[in-house]
Amino acid sequence: MGNLLETVKGRKSVRSFEQRPLSEEDRNAVEEYIRDIPNPFDIPVRFKLLDAKEYGLSSPVLSGEQLYVAGIVEKKPYADVAFGYSFEKLVLYAWKLGIGTVWIGGTMKRDLFERAAGLTQDSMMPCISPLGYPAKKRSLKETMMRKGIGADSRIPAEKLFFDGAWGRPLEADEEMKDILEMVRWAPSAVNKQPWRIILADGIYHFYEKKDNGYVSDATGDLQKIDVGIAICHFMSGLEEKGIKADVNVNDPGLEIPDDAEYVASVSMH
């Protein structure tokens, strides 16, 4: 795989796997990588590999998988955003190694996974993913599911990225266009793409456009996880282009719709 934009646009959720374990080399690489996946919110996200057979784990949308990774984060403000950021780093890392993943926040027997992950009261395990080699052919149920969700399309850029004010389309230069394209192609719960960006005074402000039904005790706000994923793609894109930037949470107080909420901002320097 070439650059990050190709990785991001080439990545697809994988729900049908070859029935063979990860090679020792790949498994070691993943184990090493998940030891510490930092995020700009400084909220540690822990990862645990769970053997499907050992714990009797499965998911109705998956086939062939033998190994899962569970992500765990302490319950506190921004835990969901931080979780999205760190877990997505793993998703992109795995894809570059040829390992398929899919974010799973709903379609699993949550109790079994939480017990296997050794979850405690003060923490949550918002999502898990299988880790394995993509099968040559998708299962029929996976193909139908992708169609149903519209998994191969995304909202056009002019409806996501704004210039100065919510709703005014952003005309980005070539470099930033690539980076925004990486944000646009990020995965999200039910492919809702709830991230919005307003560029104001040179700072990129990230917002969540909320739908009903995505918040629970077990997962936090799944759409804030999505925004964390979007910020991860944005920062990874900047990093690849050698642009230094950092994330802060200074709400500029711009006018936004009632169903939107400010999440974080990225300033470049």
Ligand SMILES: Cc1cc2nc3c(=O)[nH]c(=O)nc-3n(C[C@H](O)[C@H](O)[C@H](O)COP(=O)(O)O)c2cc1C
């Ligand atoms: C936070 C989150 C939760 C998700 N939960 C599920 C799930 O429970 N089951 C599932 O099959 N897919 C789940 N997905 C995968 C999305 O449906 C998928 O990313 C989206 O349809 C876009 O498809 P793509 O990843 O192939 O680009 C989830 C994705 C995210 C980001």
